[in-house]
Amino acid sequence: xxxxxxxxxxxxxxxxxxxxxxxxxxxxxxxxxxxxxxxxxxxxxxxxxxxxxxxxxxxxxxxxxxxxxxxxxxxxxxxxxxxxxxxxxxxxxxxxxxxxxxxxxxxxxxxxxxxxxxxxxxxxxxxxxxxxxxxxxxxxxxxxxxxxxxxxxxxxxxxxxxxxxxxxxxxxxxxxxxxxxxxxxxxxxxx
Numbered sequence: 001x002x003x004x005x006x007x008x009x010x011x012x013x014x015x016x017x018x019x020x021x022x023x024x025x026x027x028x029x030x031x032x033x034x035x036x037x038x039x040x041x042x043x044x045x046x047x048x049x050x051x052x053x054x055x056x057x058x059x060x061x062x063x064x065x066x067x068x069x070x071x072x073x074x075x076x077x078x079x080x081x082x083x084x085x086x087x088x089x090x091x092x093x094x095x096x097x098x099x100x101x102x103x104x105x106x107x108x109x110x111x112x113x114x115x116x117x118x119x120x121x122x123x124x125x126x127x128x129x130x131x132x133x134x135x136x137x138x139x140x141x142x143x144x145x146x147x148x149x150x151x152x153x154x155x156x157x158x159x160x161x162x163x164x165x166x167x168x169x170x171x172x173x174x175x176x177x178x179x180x181x182x183x184x185x186x187x188x189x190x191x
Contacts, residue, residue, distance in 0.1 A: 039163035046165050049089065049157060053170045056086035057153040061174040064097060064149050068180050070187035071097075073119065080121040083153060094122035096152040099184050100132060106144040113139065116147065117186040124154075138173045147183035149176050 060079055064071070080095050087093070098118035105111045113136065118126035127135070127150075135150065142148060151174045158167045178184050 035163075038161050042159045042161050042163040042165055046157065046159060049087070049155070050170050052087045052089075053153065053155050054172055056083050057151065057172040057174050059086060060095065060153070061149065061151045061176045064151060064184060065176045065179045067178075067184055070185035072186075073188035076119050076188075077121055087155065089155060091156050091158065092122070093153070093155045094120060094124050095154070096120035096124060096126065097184075098127045098132075098150040098152075099147055099186075100135075100139060100150055101147045101183070102142050102144055104144065106142060106146075108141075109136070111136070111141070116183065119186065119188065135173075139175055147178065149178065149184050150174075151176070 060083055063079070063082075076095070076097055079097075080093065083095055084093055096118065097120075099116040101114045101116055103112045103114045113132050115127055115129055115132050118128070120126050125131075139148065139150065151172075153170075153172045153174075155170045156167070157170055159165045
């Protein structure tokens with residue numbers, strides 16, 4: 001009986017002893033705290049990158065909408081460099097500029113859109129009459145004969161650490177009307 005009482009007393013003393021508990025708690029919580037800090041950094045970086053991407057896209061669309069002279073291939077490649085500069089990224093990017101005209105049934109969803117011209121940087125495919133049908137939901141209704149500029153920007157994003165965000169492509173679609181000319185003309189080779 002005395003041995004059982006001695007064992008109980010030692011177990012109770014061990015249970016009530018708080019020496020070294022701070023070290024144990026720190027060892028348990030430190031990895032979780034480090035993971036949370038790295039995850040917060042990755043998520044913040046992804047949102048910052050997407051925000052800069054969207055702002056740069058609107059800036060490029062505004063630049064294109066103000067053009068009165070025909071744009072050239074070198075101008076559009078330079079626009080891609082401006083996009084890289086504005087987003088301050090090392091990730092691969094490309095842009096695609098397309099002018100679209102509504103030909104018939106412009107006041108409903110069975111409208112017919114016509115691609116006047118399209119150019120994509122970095123060797124990417126341009127939009128054609130066959131592929132513009134995939135973009136009908138992105139282009140608003142417009143009067144017959146009216147022309148809009150469809151600017152698409154693409155950025156491949158790779159997070160620094162694996163914190164729940166997979167590698168993805170940030171894509172933006174901006175539709176704007178020309179401001180000072182009836183349409184944006186293209187003075188280059190290609191479509």
